Every structure is written in C-alpha cells, then in structure tokens.
Amino acid sequence: MNSQNILQQINAEAKFIENSIGYQKTKIGTIPKDWKVKKLKDISNRVQRKNDGKSHNVLTISSKGGFLNQTERFSKVIAGENLAKYILLRKNEFAYNKGNSKTYPYGCIYGLEDYEEALVPNVYYCFEIREGVTEFYKHYFIAGKLNKFLARVINTGVRNDGLLNLNVTDFFDVPVAAPPIKEQQKIASILSTWDKAIELKEKLIEQKKQQKKGLMQKLLTGEVRLPGFEGKWRSLRILNFCNTYSGGTPSRTRKEFYENGTIPWIKSGELNSRKVTQTEEYITEKALANSTAKLVNPETILLALYGATAGVVAMSKIRASINQAILAIVPNDNCDNNFLFYYLENHMDKVTKKYTQGGQPNLNADIVKKMVVKLPSIEEQKAIANILSNIDNNIELLEKELNGLKQQKKGLMQLLLTGKVRVKV
Template sequence: MNHSLPTGWTLKRLGDITERITRKNTINNDNVLTISAEYGFIKQDKFFSKIVASKDLSKYILLYKGDFCYNKSYCRGYPYGVFRKLKNYDVGVATSLYIYFKITEGNSNFFEYLFDVGILNRQLSIISQEGVRNHGLLNVPIEDFFNMIIPFPPLDEQKRIAEVLSLCDDVIENLTKLIEKKELYKKGVMQRVLSGEVRFKGFKDEWKIKKLSEISKSIKTGKLDANAMEENGQYRFYTCAREYYRINEYAFDGEALLISGNGA
C-alpha cells in the first residue's frame, strides 16, 4: 500500500476498526445465503436454483444487515477474493468457510466501496499462501487478515465520499434499467427478423432449412447435472438454470453453443 496519504488521513489495522463475527446460528434461521461477486449476498436457492447447504444449519454463521463477508474464493475480476456487505436481508446464515466482520469505527458505506476497489489485494497476495487452497479458497490466516493496514480518512470525509459514490450507483442503476428496456425492444426485433416475418429491402431469395449437424463441427451430450456442482469450483458449469454453477473439471475448451436438454 502506498503510505503517501492525503492530509488528515491515517493508517489503521483492519482489526482496530472491525470486530470479527463468529456467532453460530442458535436461532435456527433458515435464510441460507451465498456471497457472490456480482450479486453480493443472495439467497442460495435463488443463486444455485437449489439449496446446497447441509440440513443442519446450527454451525452456520448468523449475520445481520450491515455485516461484512470476505469470500476467499477466486471470482472473475477479484483474484484475491471479494468483500461484500449484507444489505438486502435483515438476517441470514452463511457457510463458516468465509471471514465475517462488522465495522466498529468509521462509515461502513465508505469501507464497502474501499474494499471493492481492491485496496487490500496487495496485502492479501502476501499473506495468502500462493497456490494453496482449501475447498477452492485462498489460505488466509485470520490473524494476518485483521493485521492488514487500511487507510482511514476523517469521518466527515468518509461520509462525503460514500454519498458521492452512492449517487454514481444511482446513475448506473437508471442507465441499467434503460438498457434493459432497449434489450427487450431488440428481442422483439430479433424475433421478427430472424423468423423471416420481416425482411430487409433487396432480399427476396427463399430461406433454406438445414440440419444442425450440417453447419456444426460436432454435437456432444453432457453427462453431468446440477448435482455435480461445487460451490467454489474453478470453472463455470452451465446447466438449464438461469445462473451458472462452479465445477473443478471442464468438458469443453473453446467456444460452444449450449442447448438445454430438457427444453428449459
């Protein structure tokens, strides 16, 4: 970390501004959550289209809104894991494989943004044992994790930074909604153009019908179903579910057109 800081900023141990969370699920909460880089905390049955947690949830970690998680698994764009804040649920439970904590000093919204830009990546690369993984997770010692150093601006500046970045998020959200509307329009156009219902001027030749085998190199049938998934697998695993799973072995290396076998 660059120790050349703006005036008024200081450096603090992560452990000095946070409190580790290890509380077990003694209240029998059944809101099982998964921590995703893209979606943050999300219901496990929504992310995987099923519950992959064990039936006994008593050893899971009990979390409340505002708590943080450090997911030690590699995620696309996050080579040293990802930090996420519980925002969409008041309470939930998650696997004890990850590191959980809450902010005890400072603006939690500010630190949510700070973690997301990879401010701790360099230190994580040093304290994690390179190439050594447990359940697909980086081996990050707890003591070293909370000994990492993090910049700490004045509280009013933390709040202001978080407010500005939140406004940026609002703009992005509105643009995303606009894009979604345009994508729906595009789908309608595609259905009409690709079915031949509407044709461009100057094209009058009849369309041909061919077998898929005539225009493709090979057709193979997958032999695995969603039960083969591994929560922190190294490769993407596509099934008929809306989201892809993870797996530690791959079947195809290259571009491929995937068609669901059950018509989903």
C-alpha cells in the same frame, strides 16, 4: 430522478480542492497527512453470530455479483446439514470470501444490503465497521484496496477445498486507510450517487431487452403483423433454403498451424458476444489447408452445437475460420440474413431444451437443418429485422454509456479512496 440528473448532482457535490495539507508516505502508499493508517481489527468487530434456527435466506458470495441466494445460483440450498454452522449476518455487516477468482484473486469482501438478516457460510470472515463510515469502506473493499496486503499473508495459494490459505488473525491485521469521518461520509455520498446512475442505466438496458424480447415473440411468429403486409407465411426446413457447414481444429501439436497466424479462429465460447468482432486465437494459411477448419464471411450466422454454449447464436462480423463445435448457416436470396438470425435467437431455447440430456444440450447439424422456420415475404422479413436491429443498436449505445459510467467511477474511486483528490466537507 434519471441518470443525467444524478450526474449533475454528483458534479454539484464533488467540489474537488487542491490538497494544501500535504502528503505522507505510509505502508499503504502516499496519503494525505490528516489521514491515518489503522489495522482492519482497529475499525471493526468480528461477527461470529450463530444461526438462530429461524427461517433465513441462505446466501453465497460471487466475486462479480456480491451476495447471491444459493437457491438462485445453485437451484437449491447446498449447505445441507451444515446450515446449523452458518453465520447469521445482519444488514450492513461484511463478509470476506476466501475463494480466489479472476476478478478478485485474493478473495472479495461484500456488505449485506438487500436483506435484514441472512445466513452465510462459516468459512467466511465476517465483521462490522465499528469506527468509520460503513458505506465508505464498502467502496474501499470493492476497489480491492486490501489486495496487495492479503497477497503478502496468504500462504501457498489455494487449499484443497478451493479456499485461500489465510488465517483470521492475518486477515484482521491488514492495514486500511482511515480518513476523517466527515471526508469518509462525503466520499461515500459521491460514490453511492454514482452507483445510482449506473443502476438506472442498467435498469433502462433491462427494460429495452424485455421490450425486444416481447417484440421478437410477436413479430417472429406472425402473431402481430406490420402495417401493409399480408399473406401466409411459408414453413420451410433450414436445409431447404440454407447452406450449412462446420469447421475443425488444426492439430495442436503443429506449431506452424498457430505460430504467427493471421486468420481469426472462432471457438464456440466466443459466440456469447452475439457479434464476433475479434478472436482469442489465430491460425495460419497452412493450418487452414491441412485441417477441417473452414472460413466464414462477414455476416455469417454462427450456431454453437455442443456443451454449455449449445444453442447460442451469433453473427460473425469478420472473415474468420471456425471450429467443429460451430455450425455456419448461410441463407439463400429468399431469406434475409438478419431475420433468420433473430428467428434462431428467439427459437433455439426451445430446441436445446428438447435435446437436453444429462443436464446439457447436445445438438448436431442434422437437428438444425431439419428445423422448421416460418418465413414471410422477403420484404416483411427485412422490415421485421430492421425494427429489431434498431432496438439492438439502442441497447448497444446504452451499454457503451454504462461501460463509460463504470470506467469513470473506477477512476473516481482511485482518486478519492487514496486522497489524491480531496473533497470539501
């Protein structure tokens, strides 16, 4: 079933009705009169099941991704000798991570779905739904419906170990909505069907990205030639056909360099978007004249040199200034700008690995300028870049559709999980 069919199914199931029963004001807000307000402890059982000593996956919770295998996130199991103290969680049981984040400043709750059993840190508050529909509460927790109540009982923020100051009694005393069971089931069904549409779109995007990756490897190395093109490719160092330069950071002590600035100022972390269309900070004309910051024109290739983003390639879509951690690369007329962008994107991983020391890559302008690039004729360069650009455009369209689905689901959750809109059961 494709995403369009799933959305049609949602529309068929979600026969929204006007609430004729009326509403009531409660501690969790205005809800339908036939909904109840209960404490989390009234609908759940705490899980404190000890590690049974068998071989289990060891998981941690990421605020954005939910349960992650520790070996995948940290390249190893970080529990060490504490593994014996871990909690054995079973499928469809929940765990609350008291770590705060931008996504969930008061901690996050996720249900175990991809494993029958797994071990989780004993600092998590774990529980199962005893009274109610597990799938309904999965969406309820992800929507952050406990946040304002957790905020009231968290004591003085974050502890030294990075966890929020929240005792287990206060956690299980937070209030939750308890709609009629049949309505919980219907809401869960609608939102889960919406999740399937999102999942299908995500899989399609990943397939397109893998297709592009395979094409890049073949087309940008000459392994596969496009019809109508022949002849050897030339091997040239970047310094032979490109102008390169870095920027700088205006003094932070000079307010006039930043206050009311109108010139976008690109930092290396902003290259992760691949296409830079806006910046977090702006500088003034005075800053540009009195610092080593330099301007780049639209369609300039940008390469991050230092730190965690070293080797990341992006294209500036705006006229902006850059800092010292970014190298601007401007090819001459013998090289197509987009071809070089894709070429670098495909090859920088090997380069950064070569110059990685102490776990972090460290590049400089000389390393980049001495890189050898294989160039076909300008016509073949443009043809290759056009194919890859078309795939990129398709991926961008799919990602826009995915964001639309996520926003629609977010709005739907707000309506259904509060009872503002009812569904026929």
